[in-house]
Amino acid sequence: MVMNADLRRERAAATFQPELLTHVLDGGAERTRRRREIEALVINDPDFQHEDLNFLSRSQRYEQAIRKSALMVMKLREYGIADPDEIYMFKSFVHRGRPEPLDLHLGMFLPTLLTQATPEQQNRFFMPAWNLEIIGTYAQTEMGHGTHLRGLETTATYDPATQEFILNSPTVTSIKWWPGGLGKTSNHAVVLAQLYTQGQCKGLHAFIVPIRQLGTHEPLPGITVGDIGPKFGYDEMDNGYLKMDNFRIPRENMLMKYAQVEPDGTYVKPLSDKLTYGTMVFIRSIIVGDSARALSRACTIAIRYSAVRHQSELKTGEPEPQILDYQTQQYKLFPLLATAFAFHFVGTYIKDTYRRISADIIEGDLSELPELHALTAGLKAFSSWIANAGIEECRMACGGHGYSRCSGLPDIYVTFTPSCTYEGENTVMMLQTARFLMKSYMQVGSGQRVTGMVSYLNDLTRQHIQPQHVAAARAAWLVEAAAKNLQAELNHRKSKEDAWNVTSVDLVRASDAHCHYVVVKLFTAKLSEISNAAVRAVMTDLCLLYALYGISKNTGDFLQANILTSTQLNQVNQRVKELLAIIRPNAVALVDSFDFSDGYLGSVLGRYDGNIYETMFEWAKKSPLNKTEVHESFHKHLKPMQAKL
């Protein structure tokens, strides 16, 4: 099909080359080349083709995902792809950014073995798991317990007579619930349970538990395992439940690289528990990147569609304009586009920082970890909340057609939205960041200087002209306000915990402002690294839009804190509107630079060539309800009704 004339015009009018911006996003031309090479291996491979997922039942989607995962493992080895980033990329192309049943095996089970198993356990489990004779998952969350790990109820009681642990799920609330791949796929699980030995509880520990018979895949005696039923998305994932009744495993199945239980039941404590921090930082940095990617996809679809869709009149008698020419549409979409770029750079920054300091971590130097940990907790919540709302905004900006599954937007939303909850519930994450902010504020109060991202707290009275400084001033004001309110509550002779709870709304706001400032700062810092002038110019516009839009959305804070006057805020609003018009001609080229293939994007509305209506019709004709010309319901229900009434 030829390219839609509107999109061709849009692309011709861009002031920069999208290809160069793609290089910036990938981290260099060579990386772009390699990414495309890997994608080509997947999209040109007939083995990875299948019917449109929108037309499949949940069981069929699970089956397709398993089929592709099995193939993927084989092909990764065939192609000799072993670099973790490249494996992640390949996997993402195979499953088009969707979850798959082996996610937990690859992402949690294998890494847990690597970091927490003894050499003997590595021999026994790692190679079989690497070769997929063992498929494992990670069973932590229980029906009644998620956020508060110490509250988990599953028990592992050591029996010195047989040198075994006896595992039990003593209540309904203690049933393991949600682990991916647990329902139907895995034959092993790393289970977190309260360890009891010599009559004492030693807290949570991890155990390798076989759950299904090798060969038949039937649950083992004492194990009840199954799928937790349909969810909001994640159709291809068999999130599962696991109930254990006096299930025995050998002593050697407790992961004992750190804590140990000796044959006679003596408990040996681990040296440090801070090491688990590292993994969490890493996973949360991935979620920031996921937020950027999900939002970029949604923006690509909504902006291309808005350039193709014509509706109503701007001026009487003129042809219907592209809906992208309406200010309200630009105001919905362009700040989100700017946000997508911003989150992309932030995700890269955290990942790089983590890599930089992970060498220190291995050496045992954990000094930089607390700040990075506090920062990623907040940024995980900040970015996933905004991306979540942004995807919905993009969908609604596509009107009725956005609601059709052919737009791809419903799917992007349901796949992404659980990230507000998993790997740390967002409100809880924001409060963790707040704890760090309060600590830093107290330090400043006691005369110490603080460094890094919170250094703006050192000087609470400076002048604010640049948007970045304005954002810092807002954060400083909200941190200070929360700290003062917290102190006031404490002065009312409330307990520390009560005071924290009745200040938590303020604390979340402070964290939110802090995260916003960090994003502005990192986006601004990125600009100077862009060598091409045309690309830098358009990124500078987007960065300014991101910063100013953040001000215009939170005018109350700026007025209340006396950081800006009403007049200045009017100027900010005016400038935001000007920027919308400045960005408008580059909008399509900007989303092109995300470089999503049509196959990966999975959207009729977001097709690169813009042939939307023809493709929608073709797509609809394949829908399950259209399998027969007259639906069986006619014969079963409608015809008898017409006869009888």
Place this chain on the structure above:
Amino acid sequence: MAPLGSRDALPGGMNPDLASERLAASFSVELLTASLDGGAERTRGRRAIVEAIESDPVFSQENQYFQSQNEKYEAAVRRAVYLQKKIRAMGWTQNGPEVQDICRCLSGDIALVLHRVFMRSISVLGSDKQIAKWIPLATDYQIIGSYAQTELGHGTYLQGLETTAVFDTATQEFILNTPKISAMKWWPGDMGRSATHTVVFAQLYVHGKCYGVHPFILQIRSLEDHSPRPGVTVGDIGPKMDFQHADNGFLLLQNVRVPRENMLSKFCEVQPDGTYVRWGSQKINYFTMTSVRISILSDEAIVPLMKACTIAIRYSAVRRQSKLKPGEQEAKILDYQTQQQKLLPQLATAYAFHFINTYLHELFNKGYQDIQAKNFDSLPELHAFSSGFKALITQHCTSGVEICLRACGGHGYSLLSGLPSLYTRIIASCIYEGENTVLLLQTARFLIKCFMAASAGQRVPPSVTYLSSVKSGKCPAKDKSDFLRPEIYLKAYEQMAVRSVTKLQHLIQSGVDKHDAWNQCTVQLEKAAKAHCHYITVKNFVEAVENLDNKAGIQKIMKHLCDLFALHGIFSNVGDFLYDGHLTAAHMDLVTASYLDLLAVIRKDAVPLVDAFDFTDKSLSSALGSYDGQVYQRLYEWAQKSPTNQQGNPAYDKYLKPLLQNTLSKL
């Protein structure tokens, strides 16, 4: 108490965490329910209908979360057909209050909904002769109707529709065509698989001249075997985010001929020789469109928000997580301030919208009487009301439902919680019956017009007189308790709304090109429309509370909710309220303090307040939100029923087994 049987009973009885919440209620739940229903008699009647429907296995929704698109569609058709029999058997009326109760009970999971729209459009747009011919056929379901307006390329802008109806004098027929792909009818409900007829909107051409969009009755399927008529291509538009039970359809027309008499001709007609005649006023039709927007608000937006609040608040009283104080039991998550700040404003919003909805219905009933008496004066105001409130209410309810979903942690994402389906349904309401942004701009146009008229000394409708009568001034509040006085916060809302509108009027008039100026101000215009509707909602809530019976603690708790609704609005839009200096930064600290205090007060009555909505367990269909609070037991039992657990695992034999046995190369 609710009738027995309306709650599912599990062994274990009532969860003690919910029982203790109910014991602490400061008001009578039963009396509040009666007040919401409009009297104890209405409550009894509603419960009888709910009982009759829910006890009937045909209407069971037990498997709804496990069904495919085909199965859902079939079940919806079955229910629709059976409902007709049931209505006759029970002697319920088709147009009485029963219909409202039936709709609420079935929560829209039913086919042939558009059949009613089909009939209404014939009644409103058809001549007496057409009504006499078609309505009896439709009443007896000899034909099944749909309503085909939206096209693939056109929704919002009706004048842009591309379907054509060309009059052929020789045969006295209209020739209907969808000349290009974007002209294809797309989205109409019940059209994909069920309907035999539809009202199709097309550009009328006579002797080469276009007369604009007109409605035509068109048969699309054979009444014998249901196959498409010659020249008609019709089918389902494919899976959507929800509404899987509904067969939204597409329709392609190639030289399909309908007799001249099939153009609906209450207001205009093409005579045999091709003369186009127009008579009467179409304003009544305009009123119909407007009132539809109001009629959907309760079932499609407010009830879903009430259900979501019920589920999330009951679950938050049962779910315990983390500790507020070391050494204590894990706390109910409803005791966390952050959780209260998510849920309680949604609860207040649900009540606020309940009252504004009642008000709007009264307003429209009165408007209908005026119009019957040929008085069209109130039409512009009613139109502005319906546009603005449809947008405001659907938008707030949608975001409220999503907040409830996300406040339930991981379990909220399980379909068994009931929340994902509430969400995926309600979000469609932001688009259908008028896209919200477009609607708000219509209300804004009305506001600007009224403001200019008022400035010129002309009379304006009552709802907007405040625009010209308000004097600016400083807020007199000195203490946080002052912000619990309605006259204080109402004044702040009024000021804010006035300022939003007056500021814009200058901007729009300053532009060189009127159309450009308008487009350059639309972001702020949208805001102004919202501010106006928000103000009216607060004002109406205040008045409704004043009129409530001051017995059994109801007025008191409603006053708290009203205060919370008002202060939450200020707290969430601080910038807009600070702008013109009516409120100061110091005031905002007082607002925040009062607002946070209210959360703790309403927290105590949160569970009784959702109990008062009086949803049965069956209508909630939620493992998290059931009346007895046996959350975990129910979640576990329902999960066992999932097809993934009931059927074998074909993926194991086909893919997992070879994978596990390391025979990858054989795949």
